[in-house]
Amino acid sequence: MSAPTIDAAAMPTALQRLLDTTRSLASHAQPIAVHGRLIRAAGLVLEATGLRLPVGAICRVESSAHGDSANVEAEVVGFADDRLFLMPTGQVTGLSPGARVTPIDAPVRAPGLGIDSHPWRRTTDRMRHLPIGEGLLGRVVDARGEPLDRGPALTDVRSEPIQRRSINAMDREPVRVPLDTGVRAINTLLTVGRGQRLGLFAGAGVGKSVLLGMMARFTAADVIVVGLVGERGREVKEFIEDILGEEGRRRSVVVAAPADCPPLLRMQGALYATAIAEYFREQGRHVLLLMDSLTRYAMAAREVALAIGEPPATKGYPPSVFARLPLLVERAGNGTDGHGSITAFYTVLAEGDDQNDPIADAARSFLDGHFVLTRALADSGHYPAIDIEQSISRVMHNVTSEEHMALARRVKGLWSRYQRSRDLISVGAYVAGHDQETDQAIALFPRIAQMLQQSMNERCDFHVSLSALESVLAPGGER
Numbered sequence: 001m002s003a004p005t006i007d008a009a010a011m012p013t014a015l016q017r018l019l020d021t022t023r024s025l026a027s028h029a030q031p032i033a034v035h036g037r038l039i040r041a042a043g044l045v046l047e048a049t050g051l052r053l054p055v056g057a058i059c060r061v062e063s064s065a066h067g068d069s070a071n072v073e074a075e076v077v078g079f080a081d082d083r084l085f086l087m088p089t090g091q092v093t094g095l096s097p098g099a100r101v102t103p104i105d106a107p108v109r110a111p112g113l114g115i116d117s118h119p120w121r122r123t124t125d126r127m128r129h130l131p132i133g134e135g136l137l138g139r140v141v142d143a144r145g146e147p148l149d150r151g152p153a154l155t156d157v158r159s160e161p162i163q164r165r166s167i168n169a170m171d172r173e174p175v176r177v178p179l180d181t182g183v184r185a186i187n188t189l190l191t192v193g194r195g196q197r198l199g200l201f202a203g204a205g206v207g208k209s210v211l212l213g214m215m216a217r218f219t220a221a222d223v224i225v226v227g228l229v230g231e232r233g234r235e236v237k238e239f240i241e242d243i244l245g246e247e248g249r250r251r252s253v254v255v256a257a258p259a260d261c262p263p264l265l266r267m268q269g270a271l272y273a274t275a276i277a278e279y280f281r282e283q284g285r286h287v288l289l290l291m292d293s294l295t296r297y298a299m300a301a302r303e304v305a306l307a308i309g310e311p312p313a314t315k316g317y318p319p320s321v322f323a324r325l326p327l328l329v330e331r332a333g334n335g336t337d338g339h340g341s342i343t344a345f346y347t348v349l350a351e352g353d354d355q356n357d358p359i360a361d362a363a364r365s366f367l368d369g370h371f372v373l374t375r376a377l378a379d380s381g382h383y384p385a386i387d388i389e390q391s392i393s394r395v396m397h398n399v400t401s402e403e404h405m406a407l408a409r410r411v412k413g414l415w416s417r418y419q420r421s422r423d424l425i426s427v428g429a430y431v432a433g434h435d436q437e438t439d440q441a442i443a444l445f446p447r448i449a450q451m452l453q454q455s456m457n458e459r460c461d462f463h464v465s466l467s468a469l470e471s472v473l474a475p476g477g478e479r
Contacts, residue, residue, distance in 0.1 A: 039098075049082055142257065173338045175395045179192045189469075192343065200345055225289050226253070227270055266296060294348050372390040404466065
């Protein structure tokens with residue numbers, strides 16, 4: 001990053017700060033490097049001895065078998081007595097017994113004139129560091145921070161820890177401002193607030209990626225951060241070129257960790273995307289974080305936990321998985337003093353369209369709402385296939401007017417009434433005039449269904465969406 005311009009009058013003060021910073025960095029001398037040895041490699045886990053490192057530390061495993069060298073980065077994920085459990089971030093082909101294991105120290109920020117630098121004091125600050133900065137805008141990177149778009153090397157970035165410092169819950173700005181997503185069904189009946197954390201619950205092939213792309217293009221946000229975690233590699237390029245588009249990509253950062261990556265890299269991809277979003281929030285910007293998917297992150301965490309011997313608890317998921325999920329999600333949200341925000345959408349896979357999947361069930365408890373996409377609506381050609389009966393936005397009452405809330409409750413009530421009477425209506429068993437509420441629901445159902453449907457290339461602003469909601473219940477709407 002380029003050094004800021006220093007005024008001549010302030011030069012002595014800046015020089016003194018540089019001198020103080022240099023002395024502070026020099027006072028934190030690193031001990032002499034030590035090495036350990038690889039003693040076991042079984043499945044996804046490597047075991048090493050001769051080192052005393054904390055969980056989360058980064059190591060380099062070096063091997064020189066048959067004159068061919070192979071270096072693999074690994075992270076400490078556990079320990080037992082004097083043995084460290086390492087999870088590699090790459091292929092372990094070529095490693096041999098007795099390979100040297102070398103700790104990788106956190107990079108030191110070089111002091112500069114007018115740039116504040118300090119030694120890494122917290123343990124989390126000395127763990128995994130990746131490039132973060134303005135130079136990531138418009139780029140596609142992997143979970144290691146390396147470009148995937150065959151563009152030039154990253155510039156205007158610096159090495160930052162991906163485990164950033166949390167914000168006190170009492171210091172966060174509450175969610176009070178509505179966010180225009182450009183999707184009519186969401187703006188009207190499931191209004192989103194700036195700084196909200198929501199889940200998109202859906203099975204495979206019901207349009208969740210398309211809905212994410214619509215929000216990425218249409219949502220009013222300064223920066224968009226997309227984390228593609230554990231998805232098919234084919235979907236990465238399709239999402240960037242076909243769904244995100246050239247316009248959306250210019251203000252976006254895409255972090256891709258597809259399904260063929262080791263589990264640790266998939267987890268790292270989610271943490272990296274969140275850290276990038278936190279950086280832009282600290283700059284005072286409003287960030288839209290799209291994570292696809294939270295379930296794949298949980299599956300990667302399950303693979304890591306089972307590999308080091310943690311017993312399964314719920315449908316094969318160890319307890320630590322359910323502890324990791326809120327730690328990731330709680331990093332999003334509003335910043336302090338109303339400066340900057342992260343509005344996050346996490347996709348949650350409902351395997352076999354089971355909404356009681358353990359990850360889906362746990363996600364509902366710590367998310368600020370959930371949108372459920374159903375296969376029945378998708379099969380009928382209703383897009384986006386959002387089931388407004390099963391969906392809810394927990395902050396809608398804080399970001400909308402009382403008139404808007406009344407209209408939304410009325411429309412959801414009519415939709416629900418029609419769905420409960422659908423079987424009677426389809427077989428002709430319902431007699432008109434028997435129930436006034438049902439009669440109105442039947443009359444207004446086509447209007448409601450039309451309002452809830454939207455083309456993937458159609459943008460509907462918030463005020464236009466509200467006008468469409470009012471027109472559904474306007475006098476003469478039953479015709």
